[in-house]
Amino acid sequence: MDETGLAQANEIGMALVRLNRATACMAAQSTKLGIDKTSFTLLATLAHTGPLRSSALAEAVHSDPSTISRQVAQLVKDGLVERTADPVDGRATLLAATDSGRELFLRHRDRRNEMIASMVSDWPPEDRRQFATLLHRFVGAYEEHMPGLIAELVDYARSGVEK
Known part of the structure; x- marks a missing residue:
């Protein structure tokens, strides 16, 4: 470069x-x-994708299953997520957004969209379209490079510990 x-x-x-x-x-x-960012990310993922096993949910949000278990437990306790038996494997559990969880997600999403629309309302329509296109492209590249970036961070952290 x-x-x-x-x-x-x-x-x-x-x-x-x-x-x-x-x-x-x-x-x-x-x-x-009332809802922290991590928990909302889990709820939004379930509202968007539909039911998932805990391991698939963790993978979808780039986290470890043990890390999300506390947030999922709180979402279940709050009635925003429910656990059901997996129809394919009755021993496994699926997590799904409840009606209340989906409603909360939609309210937050609508509020976010209104806020963003307000922030860019004075931009020409072509600028808004181009920004959305480039931001999607950047996020896609970031996600594509994330495994390598994480590996570099781990190597960097280990090299600092060894010195």
Whole structure:
């Protein structure tokens, strides 16, 4: 990568840092209203995909099954997710969003969409379309490179521990 490409990558990286800070602030406020970001991500995944085994849900959100078990238990307790027997393998359990869970997800999604629409309402329609296209492209590339990035982080952490 040449210097111009690295400078552009730095601009993108700095914008992502600002976005992460802003979303962390919003997540903290949402937690005060009753559902944390991680739990909502699990609920949104189930509302979008339909019933999943716990291991498939963990994979879908790039997490470990043991890590999501506490959030799933709370979602079940709150009546937003239910456990049912897997019709293919009765020994296994499927997790599914309840009607209340789907309603909550839809309300949050609609509110988010209204907020984003408001933020970009003064952008020309072509800019909004192009931004959506490029953002999807960036997120796809990020997801594609994520396993390698995680491996690099693990190697980096291990090299720091060994020194």
